Structure formats: structure tokens, C-alpha cells
Amino acid sequence: xxxxxxxxxxxxxxxxxxxxxxxxxxxxxxxxxxxxxxxxxxxxxxxxxxxxxxxxxxxxxxxxxxxxxxxxxxxxxxxxxxxxxxxxxxxxxxxxxxxxxxxxxxxxxxxxxxxxxxxxxxxxxxxxxxxxxxxxxxxxxxxxxxxxxxxxxxxxxxxxxxxxxxxxxxxxxxxxxxxxxxxxxxxxxxxxxxxxxxxxxxxxxxxxxxxxxxxxxxxxxxxxxxxxxxxxxxxxxxxxxxxxxxxxxxxxxxxxxxxxxxxxxxxxxxxxxxxxxxxxxxxxxxxxxxxxxxxxxxxxxxxxxxxxxxxxxxxxxxxxxxxxxxxxxxxxxxxxxxxxxxxxxxxxxxxxxxxxxxxxxxxxxxxxxxxxxxxxxxxxxxxxxxxxxxxxxxxxxxxxxxxxxxxxxxxxxxxxxxxxxxxxxxxxxxxxxxxxxxxxxxxxxxxxxxxxxxxxxxxxxxxxxxxxxxxxxxxxxxxxxxxxxxxxxxxxxxxxxxxxxxxxxxxxxxxxxx
Amino acid sequence: xxxxxxxxxxxxxxxxxxxxxxxxxxxxxxxxxxxxxxxxxxxxxxxxxxxxxxxxxxxxxxxxxxxxxxxxxxxxxxxxxxxxxxx
Numbered sequence: 001x002x003x004x005x006x007x008x009x010x011x012x013x014x015x016x017x018x019x020x021x022x023x024x025x026x027x028x029x030x031x032x033x034x035x036x037x038x039x040x041x042x043x044x045x046x047x048x049x050x051x052x053x054x055x056x057x058x059x060x061x062x063x064x065x066x067x068x069x070x071x072x073x074x075x076x077x078x079x080x081x082x083x084x085x086x087x088x089x090x091x092x093x094x095x096x097x098x099x100x101x102x103x104x105x106x107x108x109x110x111x112x113x114x115x116x117x118x119x120x121x122x123x124x125x126x127x128x129x130x131x132x133x134x135x136x137x138x139x140x141x142x143x144x145x146x147x148x149x150x151x152x153x154x155x156x157x158x159x160x161x162x163x164x165x166x167x168x169x170x171x172x173x174x175x176x177x178x179x180x181x182x183x184x185x186x187x188x189x190x191x192x193x194x195x196x197x198x199x200x201x202x203x204x205x206x207x208x209x210x211x212x213x214x215x216x217x218x219x220x221x222x223x224x225x226x227x228x229x230x231x232x233x234x235x236x237x238x239x240x241x242x243x244x245x246x247x248x249x250x251x252x253x254x255x256x257x258x259x260x261x262x263x264x265x266x267x268x269x270x271x272x273x274x275x276x277x278x279x280x281x282x283x284x285x286x287x288x289x290x291x292x293x294x295x296x297x298x299x300x301x302x303x304x305x306x307x308x309x310x311x312x313x314x315x316x317x318x319x320x321x322x323x324x325x326x327x328x329x330x331x332x333x334x335x336x337x338x339x340x341x342x343x344x345x346x347x348x349x350x351x352x353x354x355x356x357x358x359x360x361x362x363x364x365x366x367x368x369x370x371x372x373x374x375x376x377x378x379x380x381x382x383x384x385x386x387x388x389x390x391x392x393x394x395x396x397x398x399x400x401x402x403x404x405x406x407x408x409x410x411x412x413x414x415x416x417x418x419x420x421x422x423x424x425x426x427x428x429x430x431x432x433x434x435x436x437x438x439x440x441x442x443x444x445x446x447x448x449x450x451x452x453x454x455x456x457x458x459x460x461x462x463x464x465x466x467x468x469x470x471x472x473x474x475x476x477x478x479x480x481x482x483x484x485x486x487x488x489x490x491x492x493x494x495x496x497x498x499x500x501x502x503x504x505x506x507x508x509x510x511x512x513x514x
Numbered sequence: 515x516x517x518x519x520x521x522x523x524x525x526x527x528x529x530x531x532x533x534x535x536x537x538x539x540x541x542x543x544x545x546x547x548x549x550x551x552x553x554x555x556x557x558x559x560x561x562x563x564x565x566x567x568x569x570x571x572x573x574x575x576x577x578x579x580x581x582x583x584x585x586x587x588x589x590x591x592x593x594x595x596x597x598x599x600x601x
Contacts, residue, residue: 164589164590165525165527165528165589166525166527166528167589167590168525168528168531168589168590168591169525169527169528169530169531170590171590171591171592171593172528172531172532172534172535172590172591172592172593172596173531173534175535175592175593175594176534176535176538176593186530186534187531187534190527190530190531193527194527
């Protein structure tokens, strides 16, 4: 009998006459599974194996046996409230108190008066088993919840551990100012590199969360996969050069159209190629081959790096897989990137596989996407353009002083006139008074929030300023909410100077109006 | 004479940051990523101090002269904490 069957049994203890046999016959006739115990002690033992309900006749529950049953019931887990039916011959109040009353505090007891009608007994037993089923459902939910809590704790432990290395590097490098308070180039570069690493980590985490919860929105179009690959190289070439890893690319001699979100396609390939670079030692090589295989566009990314142990290859795309091996930890890999890649590919009806001959023998990752059967090839994503260098008037409304000071410093260095304030009321006033070309407005501001600032600016001076929401929340609904409030654009924190330069490039020359 | 320091840290940018910090204070300094490379360096030089990643402290200590000063700090640590521990 399976454990599921055991947990749905009705245990019967009726030591006098043929009561047990008769009850069993009638209950089994109604489709229930019964097990007759010779006494309370056997019932206690069977409880350990599983039971859906208990039926006792009053003779079974004596002053001696009742405490042993009570003890067994006390051992029930938190979710369990085992239904118990006691058949009584209308006992006196004293008998009830002495023998049975104690069970009412321990479990779910129904007293059925004797003589018992068969229909009443079957009905009581069925009702008890239905109640027990609900308890099993609650147990399953609790187990799932416990698994999730365990997974979350594991995630937090790994995240905390993995943040320590980049934060340590940033902290040390940031404390290397010279006597004038300036940072040398190598220290600044290190800080920038590690900050970008942390930004990627956070972005990957958020993306993975969106994918898993079904909140990611793909903007799919027909693209040439080669364009996505070229775009990914813009991101990874710097780290390849820094690690002295050479990259050889072999493009297909035909276009490989796929129906994909161009940004996500580039993100997938950036992750896979970046991963190969990360795990290839100095002097190593990464070979990327783009080719057609039947009705699929295929990207093969092979390296002569650290390879993958045979016992790891099956779990390499699972969340945190890399965080749980020494090489992954050394390279700052939490094992999010490949999990994200697999999820993004699934959304595109694509796949990724990994092969390796073992540790130290390199590895090959193969990405496959279905070829789009048609002619339309959209142009490659428009590269970001730098602004024309014209000085602009910019208002920054940001309550975090460090972020505000940094943006002010960076934008002034680019030659712009910058007014920076720390709350919504001052922000509104400054925008209205200064009439800037561009206003970067944080959403979570004290005083007035960013949405209110935007709405009041529009009321006050109309559309004579480009309003940009700067927010830590980048979901489509966040962007829509910003547009509805009166913003022209929405950028997600941390705002990079290149994001702002891109916005500035879209402003008309001064005097032409926005 | 300024004591020679060996840094054993697998995370490359943190290793670089530690070395930059120590060299600015004029400590002669070598850096490696793992215990295997550390063993080679220890064979070549006498180190007065070893700065080691917490995960590998045990393996490293076993291979060192007992007189060697071993520094294993909880990450993230700052410049002053590092220098105070090395001195």
C-alpha cells in the first residue's frame, strides 16, 4: 500500500463482538479503505504509518489506554487535526469527562450515539476523510512555502557572499585618493569596472525575476542574428582585452533571420560570450561561430578555458550553479546569467546546451533559435549617438545627495549648466523658474513625488522642457505611469552618463524649442 | 626593513586593490590567485606577512612558517583596516 493510500485509511478499534468487522464491511461497501486494529496500541503504531480518520468504540478507550492515545495525538504536526469518531452508548457526563473529554482538546472528535445507523456512520466517516484531505492540501502548501523560504534564504546567503568581493574592491580603491582628494586612473577604472559588474548583477536579478513571474515584455521583430552578435561584442570586447583573451568570430555567409526582441537577443549572446571570456585564462581563445542548421540559427561559443566538471554539466543552467563551485566564486559568478539566458531563450522558442570534456578542457555553449521564414529584416538597433556638445541647461531633482552631486559633477564636466535640488517642491520651483532644456526627476522624492512634479510642471509651463523620470523601477507599467504623469522619457537607475547623452542628442538645437 | 607581503586572493579586482593599497604604503608585495601559486611564491621568498582570503586560510596556514603573520579579514574591508592588520 502506498503512503498516499495509508494516509487515507480509516483505522477502526472496536474490541467487543463483531462491531469492527461489521463497520469495516459497510465502510468498504461505500468505497472507503479500512484497517481493523486489535487495540489502541496497534492504532497508535498505525497512526505513525498514516491514517485519514479513527473510529473507536467506547470500550476501547479505558483509563489505561486513553492516555497512550492522547500522547500519540499530541505528536501530530502543526497542520494535522486527525478526525476521530467515538461510538458511545450515551455515557454519563462523568464517563465522558474521564475517558473522552481530553481528546476534544487534542483533535477533531465527533461523538456518534449507539445504536448507530449505517448511513450515519458512513456519512460521518466520509465527512472525516474530506476534512483530512483539506489538511493534506494545507500540508502540501506549507511544504511548498517552506521550500520557497529555504530557496530565498539560500539566495540571500549567496548574494551576501558574492557582494563582498566587488564591494571590497570598490571600498579599497575608493580610499586611495591622493592629497588633493583625487583618485588615480587605475583606481577609478577598478571602481567603474566593479560598479558595472554590480549593475549587471542587479539587472540580471531583476530580469530573471520578471521572466520567472511572467512580467517580461518582449518587443519581438525580425532581426538578423548577426546584428545581435555584433552588438554583444560591443559589451564584451573590453573585458576580453583586459583578460588577454582573443576572440575569433566566423559569421554565416547568409542572413539568419530570427523573430526576437533585439535587446534580449543581444543580452543572451552577451551573457554567453561574456561567460566564455570570464572562464578563459589569459592567453586563451574564444571562438564564436554563427551558422544555419536546418531551420535553426545557431551560435556556437567555444573556449579553451576552465571547462565544466562532468557532475556539473547537468546543472550549469540552474540558478546559482556557478556560485556553488570554487571557480565560479573566484570569478564573481553567482550563476544568474546562464539561468537568465535559458529562460530568455525559452521565451523565444530557443534552447541552449553546454558541452565540456571536463575541468581544464574548455567548453562549448550552443544557442539555437528558430529561423524566421520570411523576408522582412528590420534594421539593426540604432546605435546610441553622442550629443552635439552644445551646452544645455539641466535641472536634476534627486534626494540622494551622493547621486545628485555626482550627476551635477559629471554634467558640468560636459559643459552644461546644472541646477540640482533634493526635493519635489524645490524641483518644481527650479524647473518653472529656470526653464531648462532637460529635467531629470527622481520618482521617490520627499515633498512632492516625481509624478506630481511632472504634472505640475506641465500645468505651469506646458511642454517647453524635456522631462525625464529617473526611477529604480523599470517595469512597463512604471514607464506608462511616468508618461501619463507628463514625462517625456523614463530611464532606470542607475542612470549612466551615456543615457543622458543619448537624451541630449535628441534635443533640438537651442532656440528651436522642444 | 619593510616586511614582504604575499596576497592570496582569487577575485582579481580585489587582489589588485589590495596590492595597490599595500604598494602605496611601500610594502614589497606579491599577489597570487590560489594556494597552488602561493606555494611556489612561498618557496621563492620569505614572507613576513600573508594576506589571505577567508575561504583558503586553513590550507595556507598549514604550509607556512609558524612565525609568518597571517591576515584574514572579513570582507569588505577598508584601507585602514588592512594596513592596521598588516603592520
